[in-house]
Amino acid sequence: MPVSNSQPDRNNVQGMIMRGYTHPWSCHLIFKFATQPGAKGFIKAILPYVQSAADWGDDKPEMMLNIGLTFTGLKVVSKLTTSDLAGFPPTFKQGPASAGSQQSLNDGKSNIDTWVFGQTGKQVDCVVHVYGMDEPALNKLVKIVADAAVAGGLTEYLPIANGTKRLEEYATVPRNSIHFGYLDGIDQPALNWGNPDDPADLSAFLIGYPNNTSQPGPSQGNAGVFAKDGCYNAFRMLYxxxxxxxxxxxxxxxxxxxxxxxxxxxxxxxxxxxxxxxxxxxxxxxxxxxxxxxxxxxxxxxxxxxxxxxxxxxxxxxxxxxxxxxxxxxxxxxxxxxIRRGMAYGQPFNSKTASEDRGLIGLFLCGSLxxxxxxxxxxxxxxxxxxxxxxxxxxxxxxxxxxxxxxxxxxxxxxxxxxxxxxxxxxxxxxxxxxxxxxxxxxxxxxxxx
Amino acid sequence: MTNPLTLYVPIKQDAKTQETAQGIHDNFVAAVTAGLDASAIVHYARISLIPNASGEGFHAIMLMTEFDGPMNPYLKFFWDNPGTKLAFSAIAAIALTPPNPPVTDLTGFENFINNNNLNDAGDMYAAYPQTVKEIEKAFSTAKAH
Known part of the structure; x- marks a missing residue:
């Protein structure tokens, strides 16, 4: 598919790409698929709750979610052929633990071996980002997602407290504040439209439109059709x-x-x-x-x-x-x-909570990883x-x-x-x-x- | 940190391709100098024609470089530079197994390089840790004195 000059349809774009949510409660569920039917059934079950980038006006959703698929997950659920799949960028295909990506990330092999998800043997296929206006709303939708995952035979990674807890935003940490005490999330790209030479233009983040800075891809063939109006998310758990x-x-x-x-x-x-x-x-x-x-x-x-x-x-x-x-x-x-859509996880540090896990749930959105x-x-x-x-x-x-x-x-x-x-x-x-x-x-x- | 790239591309055996390969080899340094100078990350780059076992003609074309920093983020600079883009595109065009789809955008270029790169970071010995920028700065300072 050739790249398009027309403005993207907000109804077709997942919401977190174009707007920073202000829902104070969020949970980020991390899965590995077992079978194609199970994976498709899972996505079908949670699809009604996917929030688009369309303006919700005064009708702010009480609960909503967005879905990310890794390359391995995409291979399971998509109809793309091996040849089609080859058209995705190598960084996405090889993943963050690959030798190529580690030239930039330099996490260190000894550190990667301890990752709670995303390393060899802990393959991630799908991440679901659930948001709620309050705790009951969040818990309600998390249960829907978790039940659908069980029904589909998915394996869920529980990254907190020795594999017993999900990665949840700690809602009582002041919004946009991180555990080191800094105000965060202050400066985001403007995401204007129409300047392909601007690194902050929406076209630098959304796949399928001309942009000379990040040059998002794939832009050709069936892979280009599949990826159009999508965006990559480098999802990191940062202690x-x-x-x-x-x-x-x-x-x-x-x-x-x-x-x-x-x-x-x-x-x-x-x-x-x-x-x-x-x-x-x-x-x-x-x-x-x-x-x-x-x-x-x-x-x-x-x-x-x-x-x-x-x-x-x-x-x-x-x-x-x-x-x-x-x-x-x-x-x-x-x-x-x-585009940064991160939030804090874990209780604030004090003498009683010192040994607990805490940090940043990092969602780094980009058109090119x-x-x-x-x-x-x-x-x-x-x-x-x-x-x-x-x-x-x-x-x-x-x-x-x-x-x-x-x-x-x-x-x-x-x-x-x-x-x-x-x-x-x-x-x-x-x-x-x-x-x-x-x-x-x-x-x-x-x-x-x- | 310095990293290696060894781009190894078997090429077609017809006379026109073989002639093109020789041309790429002969023009390589002139074609890429401006782009590599501008990047200020490439220590060395050279191109070789790998002979057929029979001794007649060339089996493959091989481009070897040592550069500062990670490879994938910096491929964009080589794709955006007319000289280096032309050199890489010319190699892709004579490949025995041409890239499919043809290389027309940065994603295709990234795939072509990654699919034909024989090296990883751990494969390379380096005698010194300094970057091109540091070396150039040190020697330009020395020259000024």
Whole structure:
């Protein structure tokens, strides 16, 4: 199928692609199929609850879901031939644990071997994202999905508490807040329509339309027809080591507070901001470098190109790496963007819950897993994407994998009183599982069960 | 981290294909220099024609490179660059088993490269960890002094 210039039909696109849901309760169910009839029966049973991107006006659904299929899942349920299936991008076909993807993700074999889903022997075929306005609504739809899975003979992965609990959003963590205490999900691509040279255009995320930045595919043949109006989701379970993070802040705040003339409490917040590029209230260092400013907590109108010394925002601060904005890149073109639909899982850290699992349920939506998600992740693990960065072997200060061969895990924070040097950053975030899914169009989901 | 790509493509045996293969080989460096320079991630790239066992003609064409960082995210830069795109497209066009569907977009290009790549990251020895950018920067600084 040739790519189309017409505007996509919102009724045919799964809702999470085009809008961030504000339902406070969510659960993410992870499955392996057993048989084709069982898998098709499962999808047919939950299809009525799939939410499209159409405007729901005042009639906000009490409960709803979206469905993702991995390449192995797609092979089970689709009518595509082997030749058709070959047309999907290699990154999607091979999956996140493959040698090719690990060149970017660098999770490390010893870590991948411990993944609770998405590694050899723990194949994921389908992920169902269920949302509810309240706990009863969520539980009602989760039960419908779980019952349909049992009826279809599916195997469900329970990633929490030694395989006994589902991956659920922890609803009492403040919305858009993560366990390290930062406001999250502040800046999303605009998803406008009609500019194929814009990495934030909807065409950079939706398959089947011309876009010169991410160039989503497949765009040809039966695979192109199947994938049109779909979008990829790099689905990750990311453990956040709050104990290590808090200890790091405490230890370093005590050391740097005298040098900077700050109280230990202020030095703690200063260090947290330097790691992230935004203060914990969300206000960006580029706009308010000396102290947080709640009025700027959702600010997105700023860049990094004027900060050529890193004096306001360190070069390898997380936000400066994962969304470089107007940073001058060493490669041609503009930096890629991702749609992020993540949420926190697990109870907040305290002395009673210290040993429990907690972190981020990461939904990273993109039109190309390699040109958007993996490219940004490679920059996170090695900050070599801009010649202005003095350390070409450095790493994202918050979420990089420190065990990556050759990585320089040091962190330099330029200040007017001389640089603050952190010899080696700890591992703050550990991947627990990954699945590369296609969020197919609603017409494609219907075609699967016909 | 430096990674390898060894693109090994058996080619058709007719006279025109063999002549084209020789042309790709002879023009390779000129065709790709600008694109590889612009990428600033490729340490070396070379192309070889693999002879038939009989000694007459060529069995395959082989392109070998060593580059910084992951392969798949950076294939886009080679697809977007006219010189490197032309070189890779020319190789695909003379393949004994042509890509199906033909390579007309980035996804097709990614598949062609992955399907014909003989190497993985673990296959390669490197004497030094520095990237192309670091080496170029170091030597341009040294030259300036």
């Amino acid at each position: 956040q080591d709050v104990d290590t993070f808090d200890n790091f802040l405490d230890t370093n705040a005590k050391e740097i507070a005298p040098k900077l003339g700050l109280s230990i409490a202020d030095a703690t917040e200063w260090m947290a901001a330097k790691l992230n590029g935004r203060w914990r209230d969300g206000s960006p260092l580029e706009l308010t470098p000396d102290k947080p400013n709640p009025e700027l907590s959702h600010a997105t109108a700023f860049g990094y190109s004027g900060d050529t010394t890193g004096m306001k925002c360190p070069f390898s601060a997380h936000n400066r790496v994962a969304n470089p904005r107007d940073e001058v890149l060493s490669e041609p073109g503009l930096p890629p963007r991702l 390699s040109n958007q998600f993996e490219l940004l992740y490679s920059w996170i693990n090695t900050t070599n994407f801009s010649n202005i960065f003095p350390n070409q072997q450095g790493q994202d200060a918050l979420i990089a994998n420190r065990s990556m061969p050759g990585a320089d895990t040091s962190f330099t924070i330029p200040t007017s009183k001389g640089p603050v040097e952190i010899e080696s950053l700890p591992q703050f975030v550990v991947t627990r599982g990954t699945a590369y899914c296609l969020l197919p169009s609603i017409s494609t989901l219907k075609s699967i069960v016909e």
